[in-house]
Amino acid sequence: MIDRAPAVGFMDSGVGGLAVWREFVRLIPNAPTLYVADQAHVPYGPRSLEEIRRFAGAITRFMLDQGARLIVVASHTISAAALWPLREAFPEVPFVGIExxxxxxxxxxxxxxxxVLGTFGTLNGPLMAxxxxxxxxGVRVVPRVCSGWVEQVEAGLLEGEAAEALVRQHLDPVLQMGADVLVLACTHYTFLAPLIRRxxxxxxxxxDPTPAVARRAAEIWQARARGEELNQAEGAIHRFFTTDDPARFQEQLQRLIGRDGPVERLYWDPHEMWLTLSS
Known part of the structure; x- marks a missing residue:
């Protein structure tokens, strides 16, 4: 393995984890980061546990090879399916998940x-139970699988009549059942929060739990930085990767969090057990 500069790794199927990344960088702007969006397989919600665990393991190996010392599983679906298997497979690596x-x-x-608004994989898994x-x-929990919201966010449909219609499709039935507190159980949905609040x-x-997850990751990183004297110089490098179209992800970065990238392309091997970086 090449000796890489220590960094914090973030994984998600797409852009949802950027909500956690944004909060983390706000807290610790000088910490180098890696962000992997597996957009070749988005959405993860309908996929099997075995698939998600296989993808998450490969992403973890890639990020470790790139210097990750802490990995944030910035996805409810991946956390529900793979957080504990990841901790067992990589016992030396600290993982921060989300529930x-x-x-x-x-x-x-x-x-x-x-x-509780989430994906099928999150709401029907053992973590939710x-x-x-x-x-x-003593409290009634109304879970709602919000099919299509991940794709809606990936497409940038966050405001306007069409966006509102798609959100109401899942929001209104929950409200009609008397819910006065709603939980966003998918990091993609953070980008719909302004519309939902309205x-x-x-x-x-x-x-929205993303700020709490970012705070936990920041605490762990700062503790490791003190203990290992990790380099946190001004002007930290933030690297973004996608398994799909870098130009599209670049546009999403700019629109959602105001970042310019650049974005690097990753490729799955034919058996989807390893990721390679394009030359």
Whole structure:
């Protein structure tokens, strides 16, 4: 393995994890980062556990080869499917994952009904079941698989009549069931948060866990930086990778978080067990 500069790695199927990346860089702007968007396989939500774990393992190996010392699984779907397998497969690597923010939602509800908006993979997995069992006793949890929202965000459809119609399709049934607190259980949905807040009004709360995940990653990175004297010079390098079209991801970076890139292209091998960087 080539000796690379230490960095923080972020993984997602697409642009959703940029919401966590943005918050992390705001907290620690001088920490070098790597961001891998597996847009060749987006969305991950309908995929099997085995597929997601295979993709996540390959992304992890690539990021470690590129110098990652901390890996942020900036996706509810990947965390639900692969966080514990990743920790078992790479015991020397600290991973920060993300889970549905049911606990704070339960603390805030007045009606006793909370809505959790996510993908099929997140809401129907064991992680969601454990979170509900631990924190939601006495509270009704309304899970809603928001099919199409990931693709909507990837396409940049965040405002306007068409965007509102797509969001209402999944939002209105949850509100009609009495939910007064909504949880975003997909990092892609963070980019729909302004629209969702406008539609639900001030009388209802919306919980976005991405800032908390970024804070946890920042705490771990700062502790490792102190212990290992990691280089955090001014003008940190941020590298972005996609397994699809770099030009498209470049446009998404600019539109969603105001970054210029550049973006590097990754390729899956024929068996989808390894990632290679284009020359």
């Amino acid at each position: 549905p923010a049911v606990k704070p939602a339960v603390a805030q509800t007045r009606t006793g009904v909370i809505g 454990r979170v509900v069992e631990r924190f939601a006793r 539609l639900i009004g001030p009388e209802r709360a919306l919980i």
